[in-house]
Amino acid sequence: MTMKHFGPTRLDATLIPKIAGQWGTPVYLHDQEYIENSCEQLLNMPNAYGLHVRYAMKANSDRTVLRVVTNKGLDLDCSSLDEAARAYAAGVPYARMMLTTQEVPAGQERAELEQMIKTGLKYNVCSMTQFQLIADFAKANGIDLSMRVHPGAAGGGESATRDTGSEYSCFGVHLNDVPTVKAMADKLGLRFTQVHVHIGSGGAPEKWRENIDRELGFVKTYFPDATTVSFGGGLKVARMPGETQADIASLGAYAAQRITEFKESTGRELQMEIEPGTFVVANSGHIITRIIDKKLTNELNFLIVDGGMELLTRPLLYGSEHPIAIVRQDGTLLSSEYDTKPTAGLKSFGIVGRCCESGDSVRLDNDGNIVPVLIAEPEIGDYVVIGGTGAYSESMSPENYNSHRKPGAVMKTRSGELVQIRKKQVREQIYQNELDVKL
Ligand SMILES: Cc1ncc(COP(=O)(O)O)c(C=O)c1O
8 A cells, every 4th residue: 555644634644653662552542633624624513593512521521622612603512510620720711601511510519600601601401400590590590501401312423421401311301391490490481492303322413303393393492582592512523434514504504494494483593502522523533552562362362552441442342333544653554444455464452452451452253352444564663543533532532540650642733833721640640549548
């Protein structure tokens, strides 16, 4: 293979040994230009009466990523008080955040929450209990609220574990309870100026369209004060060749048409909000690992690399597939699953990490069995580069399992410079909060 660039970021394979040489492996790699381009694509989504884009920061909450995204004009959706505080520490004002969480904190954290809301954080009520806990404070301070609604219908996730609309999902005020919560709010003179639904991650576009129709239906019925309607995140990205990415222009056009019809029947102009995470960052990321061992057995050939499930849990958690590229120590691209290529000369390898877990592999079937990957045969010391890892990798992984340290991260900037954005953990950080007690 003579090509040296691969993947959606057109990563130059000759950079791999340079990055590994400077910062070691395993290491996360991000691409500023890719993130900025996906932000622009989202901000240009067709709309009827205005569009507000929030980045679901759970996808990747690193401060440099947050700065790239917010500098492009996206605001944030935070899933915990600590996530909001983390974004604030990165320089994002609370007025640019919404909190969509499962808990209303108590004690000192409750006081922090109130302070955040007073300085502009939007509170997205996710249950009847949450409403009851927040109502008096909201009333006393004249604060308008958002409500996350569980639509009470099968949602749109790429798998059951990523579906937040089905009967197995507990997120949001269930549609059946909306009239009760709304009546409680009316009694107190509280307004829901925003309605929010997130049906799941990476589902089919038809599900997104269905949700638009359903959501506008209950906005009309129950939410006369709503000025913004959020359709959540979940926009699918194509990580593997052959997968189809969400068509932002077509989904936006559909939403715009429905919101225009809503105006025609109600006289109300709704601003549209979306809050993707995956779409913004997934394909901006790669994980660079080094092959530390090879085991050729009668059943399966294994490559053992120096980073697995503790860096990227999605294959084990969801059965997700990530494209693999093999790069020689001199920077030659040996094979890449991103690109259609002749398969002659390729060989099957199970690619596994260092954790003492039989499921610690980059590719697994639904039963948890390792699925071999067809690659050019590398040597120990060569690199396995795992693509599509900008989202839900470093933010979600069981870091420190087997006491492996959380790796550092590098950003390729718009000008092509490589900068370290997070240092690798030092060993002491793994156990720094443990206490020496006498038993
Ligand atoms: C409330 C909420 N909004 C947005 C998202 C982002 O979803 P995705 O990364 O699939 O776009 C999530 C993801 O779980 C979520 O829970």
